[in-house]
Amino acid sequence: SYVLTQPPSVSVAPGQTARLTCGGNNIGSKSVHWYQQKPGQAPVLVVFDDYDRPSGIPERFSGSNSGNTATLTISWVEAGDEADYYCQVWHSSSDHLGFGGGTKLTVL
Amino acid sequence: QVTLRESGPAMVKPTQTLTLTCTFSGFSLTTSAMCVSWIRQPPGKALEWLALIDWDDDKYYSTSLKTRLTISKDTSKNQVVLTMTDMDPVDTATYYCARIRGTRMAPFDFWGQGTLVTVSS
Numbered sequence: 479s480y481v482l483t484q485p486p487s488v489s490v491a492p493g494q495t496a497r498l499t500c501g502g503n504n505i506g507s508k509s510v511h512w513y514q515q516k517p518g519q520a521p522v523l524v525v526f527d528d529y530d531r532p533s534g535i536p537e538r539f540s541g542s543n544s545g546n547t548a549t550l551t552i553s554w555v556e557a558g559d560e561a562d563y564y565c566q567v568w569h570s571s572s573d574h575l576g577f578g579g580g581t582k583l584t585v586l
Numbered sequence: 587q588v589t590l591r592e593s594g595p596a597m598v599k600p601t602q603t604l605t606l607t608c609t610f611s612g613f614s615l616t617t618s619a620m621c622v623s624w625i626r627q628p629p630g631k632a633l634e635w636l637a638l639i640d641w642d643d644d645k646y647y648s649t650s651l652k653t654r655l656t657i658s659k660d661t662s663k664n665q666v667v668l669t670m671t672d673m674d675p676v677d678t679a680t681y682y683c684a685r686i687r688g689t690r691m692a693p694f695d696f697w698g699q700g701t702l703v704t705v706s707s
Contacts, residue, residue: 479649511693513633520682520697521633532695564633568691573646575623575635575690 480569482578489584496552498581500565503546508567510548512541515562515580524563525550552583560585588612590622590683590698597704598673604703608666608683615641615661621686622666623694624657626679634679638690639666646690675705 483501490496500510510528513521523532525541528548538553552559565578594606606624613620623638637657638646647655656669666683680702684694 509691513694515633520700521694522697523693523695526693526695566633566693570691572649573690574649575638575646577625577633577635580632 479572479574480567480576482565482567482576484563484565484578484581486579487582487584489586490555491586492555492557494555496555496559496583498550498552498563498583500548500550500578501546502548502567505546505548505567506544508543508569510541510543511566512539512550513564513566514559515564516560521564555583555585557585559583588685588696590685590696592681592683592698592701594681594701594703596702597706599707600674600705602673604668604670604673604677606668606670606681606683606701606703608668608698610664610666610683610685613685613687614664615639615659615666617641619688621688621690621692622659623684623686624666624668625682625684625694626677627682627700628676628679631679636670636681637668638686640690673705677703678705679703 512525514524515521528543529541562580590610621640624636639657654671680700682700684697
């Protein structure tokens with residue numbers, strides 16, 4: 479199956495920029511979606527199709543995808559952004575959906 | 587508005603079969619380009635995709651769990667049912683259902699609150 483690799487943790491100070499990566503073989507050819515999950519809650523979609531934002535998601539959340547790495551960028555990080563973040567793709571050649579292992583974002 | 591709600595037993599014994607129901611509102615699985623999927627999350631661990639069913643009754647399963655899973659829909663009741671056979675303590679997890687508006691490449695735009703299933707004798 480298709481493997482998505484995320485760093486287990488990222489720490490950033492308030493007001494700084496957090497860059498969360500999602501690695502996969504030629505992931506740039508796929509549509510990547512990103513979810514935010516806070517403790518005890520269901521995941522929430524924050525970026526879809528590499529860089530689009532659902533309504534209600536702040537512009538501080540942005541995405542990019544090229545080559546073997548997709549990136550979720552959170553600008554002007556706030557304490558409320560502290561959460562687990564998961565990337566997700568559909569792997570067409572095997573008709574299989576995959577999630578990354580998740581990155582815990584800590585706001586210092 | 588779109589809502590999804592998971593229901594099923596909170597606890598099952600090893601080797602038993604788990605049956606979970608996702609009851610949804612605000613959309614129909616008879617509508618073209620609509621899918622419902624099951625995802626689980628063991629305590630403290632990552633999300634794991636289990637199965638997906640689309641408006642055309644096409645079904646897709648996690649490769650690692652395919653032999654144990656069956657997904658089905660009842661469009662008259664707006665429900666999607668997941669059965670998982672031969673349950674084991676490692677299957678203890680919160681089980682979510684979620685909607686995709688689009689093809690299976692599209693994102694999950696709405697999620698249920700999840701239901702915790704504990705496997706224990």
